[in-house]
Amino acid sequence: MSASLPFGLYPHTVGEWHIGYFRFAPKVTYDGVCVARDSKGSFGPPLKNLAAAPLNHNTIDASEQSVCLTTDFPNTAPRVTSLSRAVGGGATEQVLGYYRAPELRKAHRRQMGSRRALHFVFKVGDRAQTARFYREVLGMRVLRHEEFEEGCKATCNGPYDGKWSKTMVGYGPEDHHFVAELTYNYGVGSYRLGNDFLGLTLVSRQAVNNAKKLEWPLKEISGGVYLAEAPGGYKFYLEDRESSKPDPVLKVTLAVSNLPKSVAFWSKLLGMKIYQEDKPQQRVLLGYAEDQCKLELHGIGQTVDHGTAFGRIAFSCPKEQLLDIETLMKKENQKILTPFVSLDTPGKATVQVVILADPDGHEICFVGDEGFRELSKVDPNGEKLLDEAMAADRSNEWFAKHNITKASA
Structure with missing residues (x-):
């Protein structure tokens, strides 16, 4: 029976x-x-x-x-x-x-719910103009600024070994806001864009007004949605309305060559929830929580080219999940760019990370939440530190004096 x-x-x-x-x-x-x-x-x-x-x-x-x-x-x-x-x-x-x-x-929901979308990494060649765009056009503020004498063990600044800086900008702390990480390599003046990063969408009437006032180029894509480009060509979509949420950053859109395969990777292996699907437009919206910035995957039906400007999207999770994530990727024969490693920031907290790549090579950083919350505290001197670093940066003058063009990556 x-x-x-x-x-x-x-x-x-x-x-x-x-x-x-x-x-x-x-x-x-x-x-x-x-x-x-x-x-x-x-x-x-x-x-x-x-x-x-x-x-x-x-x-x-x-x-x-x-x-x-x-x-x-x-x-x-x-x-x-x-x-x-x-x-x-x-x-x-x-x-x-x-x-x-x-x-x-319930335990599984708590586990996935403990993961947070943190930031997207942009490589910048013109630090001064980039700072102006984020501060004066988007209306973000500098959350912290750090200078490094050598390359990052987890290639946070890309495949470069020299002096570099990291500037975090956003509308509020990473505890409850999605922010931008701007990495500047002193010897690199520009990067080649690929077709991988398709844009960051945010809701801010003030940003639209700022762009118009400063005569920053704007293109209306649809009713109330404008396209603005940051220095380097990165696309930002600005919705001309007031945000109903504390964090106005809605989503990051990445190109994928095979949408079903990528959705399976992000949802089944990395545990993201599917919020929206638009099959005719080949778009799927995923995320870890309703009140967080979402990841939108857009199928483009061709190979994804990352250029040299390729970025990285970062999420936090409880530290004990990092090795589980790494083990799972090994079992599924997925790419691990940087196995579990500890990263030191002078005078600040040490964090542990695992860096992955999705089926199209998009870089994904998972960082231990406990250490990252300490590291990511807003530095009240962040604005001042960035301004001082830019004032002290004589790299452009040095290259001009020696009649050398700053490298294009």
């Missing part, structure tokens, strides 16, 4: 899928790769190639137990071909359906 269980399968942590709580005799047979879990939460050894492999009740709690099928996809149900329990005399009883304890579903 079949014992039917409630349907509905939800992820708990990466690699674990529980297939129902039930009582059973000492021997259970099923197909797949699985582990046994007792009511105390401990795990037995993995059992592989299970055409008819036993679970011994001496190794797990014999009263209330679950069977767990492992998978590396946090949002995709594994395929189960059979699940049965021994009922005596060599006979077996089929167990039907999937069951998920409500508290485990």
